[in-house]
Amino acid sequence: MSTETMVQQFPLFINGKWTPVSSGETFDVINPATGEVVAKVAKASEKEVDEAVQNARRTFESGVWSQKTPAERAQVLVKFSNKIIEHSKELIYLEAISSGGTLRKLGGADIRQLVLSLQQTADYAVDYKYVETLPLVNALGPSRNQIVREPMGVVAAITPWNFPLVLAMWKIAPALAMGNSIVLKPASNTPLGTLKLAEIAVEAGLPPGVFNVVTGPGSSVGEALVTHPEVDKVAFTGSTEVGKTIMQQAAGTVKKVTLELGGKAPALVLPDADLEVAIPGILLGVFFHSGQVCEASTRLIVHDSIYDEVVQKLAAMSAQIKLGNPLDPATGMGPVVSKQQMETVLSYIQSGIDEGARLVCGGKRATGPGLDAGYYIEPTIFANVTNDMKIACEEIFGPVLSVIRYSTEEEAIKIANDTIYGLSGGVWSRDVVKANQLAAKIKAGTVWINDWHMFRNDAPFGGYKQSGVGRELGISVLDEYTETKHIHTSLTTENNQRPALKLLF
Numbered sequence: 001m002s003t004e005t006m007v008q009q010f011p012l013f014i015n016g017k018w019t020p021v022s023s024g025e026t027f028d029v030i031n032p033a034t035g036e037v038v039a040k041v042a043k044a045s046e047k048e049v050d051e052a053v054q055n056a057r058r059t060f061e062s063g064v065w066s067q068k069t070p071a072e073r074a075q076v077l078v079k080f081s082n083k084i085i086e087h088s089k090e091l092i093y094l095e096a097i098s099s100g101g102t103l104r105k106l107g108g109a110d111i112r113q114l115v116l117s118l119q120q121t122a123d124y125a126v127d128y129k130y131v132e133t134l135p136l137v138n139a140l141g142p143s144r145n146q147i148v149r150e151p152m153g154v155v156a157a158i159t160p161w162n163f164p165l166v167l168a169m170w171k172i173a174p175a176l177a178m179g180n181s182i183v184l185k186p187a188s189n190t191p192l193g194t195l196k197l198a199e200i201a202v203e204a205g206l207p208p209g210v211f212n213v214v215t216g217p218g219s220s221v222g223e224a225l226v227t228h229p230e231v232d233k234v235a236f237t238g239s240t241e242v243g244k245t246i247m248q249q250a251a252g253t254v255k256k257v258t259l260e261l262g263g264k265a266p267a268l269v270l271p272d273a274d275l276e277v278a279i280p281g282i283l284l285g286v287f288f289h290s291g292q293v294c295e296a297s298t299r300l301i302v303h304d305s306i307y308d309e310v311v312q313k314l315a316a317m318s319a320q321i322k323l324g325n326p327l328d329p330a331t332g333m334g335p336v337v338s339k340q341q342m343e344t345v346l347s348y349i350q351s352g353i354d355e356g357a358r359l360v361c362g363g364k365r366a367t368g369p370g371l372d373a374g375y376y377i378e379p380t381i382f383a384n385v386t387n388d389m390k391i392a393c394e395e396i397f398g399p400v401l402s403v404i405r406y407s408t409e410e411e412a413i414k415i416a417n418d419t420i421y422g423l424s425g426g427v428w429s430r431d432v433v434k435a436n437q438l439a440a441k442i443k444a445g446t447v448w449i450n451d452w453h454m455f456r457n458d459a460p461f462g463g464y465k466q467s468g469v470g471r472e473l474g475i476s477v478l479d480e481y482t483e484t485k486h487i488h489t490s491l492t493t494e495n496n497q498r499p500a501l502k503l504l505f
């Protein structure tokens with residue numbers, strides 16, 4: 001794959017077609033590895049958001065997708081997954097030059113995840129209980145009672161920049177499986193792969209107008225979507241701060257919302273942890289994708305007896321991580337997504353120093369051949385961190401690890417749960433019985449024992465506390481994209497068999 005880039009133009013994708021914006025306005029997408037503009041993307045106005053939503057609504061009401069059988073929809077999802085494989089090189093390239101995701105991440109995890117989640121959802125869509133008949137209850141008189149599951153209508157999906165395609169697919173697949181139409185707004189740093197994905201879906205046989213993409217700032221385009229009266233549900237992944245705004249905006253029309261928000265995951269390292277396994281595992285847990293992962297293991301809570309050894313080994317091994325251009329297969333860690341994100345991360349690092357944490361390694365913008373023009377940050381480890389420091393409380397979203405000391409298990413759990421977040425957590429220990437006992441005490445939606453970042457499409461993912469509302473993945477995600485209706489049919493024409501009449505007569 002060439003590392004040379006040319007500036008591509010991307011209009012919106014509405015009703016199965018590339019659709020220019022009437023203002024002609026665009027915004028730049030910048031490659032974080034080089035600082036170069038790689039694409040110009042249409043900036044939608046409220047008018048175009050409305051056009052996309054109205055198209056999605058019309059398509060939904062037409063029944064062209066919403067009335068297809070589950071098996072027909074599942075077939076299209078499988079075709080969609082096959083088309084993604086066909087187009088994988090282009091998708092990987094578009095994601096790499098905008099998000100800074102490495103070839104190893106995009107090829108080794110993201111594309112696989114897209115394909116497998118579509119295939120898994122296609123299976124679920126066929127198995128799902130669309131109609132359930134309830135047992136007879138004599139007290140109501142003879143009746144047939146059914147629970148019917150229906151699509152909701154128009155889903156607005158809003159996604160962040162760290163895993164643009166994967167997090168879009170976690171919404172697209174269940175929304176489509178259940179027969180909904182979608183308008184998706186990707187993050188402005190990383191809209192390219194998602195726009196291409198919408199085109200691929202149509203190529204796979206998805207009727208035009210079912211899956212639309214509008215691009216532009218969250219404050220205008222995002223808000224126009226979240227407040228649009230023809231949108232029935234909002235599926236959001238992003239920061240807790242924006243999630244709160246979205247919840248408030250959605251309240252105006254009482255839309256259903258699912259929110260996947262921030263995290264500040266605790267990882268407990270017990271005295272008996274197998275450090276041969278734990279050290280590389282912890283580093284993967286925190287530095288994968290330059291730490292821009294919501295469920296990253298950012299707070300390491302280490303027992304006093306092994307604290308110094310763990311810190312020293314982490315620092316030594318982190319020196320082996322190769323920083324470089326995401327398009328180079330040798331690269332282990334790429335840049336952070338933007339100049340602004342780099343500055344945010346560097347200011348967090350400064351706050352750690354100012355608050356008295358001990359900088360063990362990293363701490364600076366990474367420089368050197370091939371790095372100077374990009375937004376690279378050295379893998380950074382702080383020791384002697386206390387849980388009240390800013391670097392331990394706030395989500396940094398960069399390659400920064402805070403190592404905190406504990407001496408009793410009660411103290412470790414208290415520190416682990418002393419956070420507004422509850423997305424993920426973990427335990428490193430040879431004693432899996434003990435580790436499971438501690439896992440039960442960690443208030444988080446996912447807990448890994450002697451591992452990290454291990455997702456399954458059949459395991460729900462989401463947050464406790466301010467890390468979110470609802471769950472993605474797993475069969476239960478389909479409930480998040482359906483309305484439930486109870487249909488009661490009286491099976492008698494005899495009034496003396498209708499006990500409720502006695503309430504009045």
Ligand code: NAD
Pocket residue numbers: 158159160161162163167185186187188216217218219221222223226237238239240242243245246259260261262263293294295395397423463467468
């Ligand atoms: P962000 O919250 O800044 O933006 C997310 C999306 O919301 C973008 O598309 C943005 O344009 C849009 N947006 C911004 N303001 C809006 C508004 N007022 N109304 C509607 N939409 C608006 O997040 P980000 O910086 O793109 O991504 C990083 C954040 O995402 C981190 O906090 C991270 O933890 C979180 N995240 C969570 C998960 C999860 O599954 N829980 C996964 C990945 C990322």
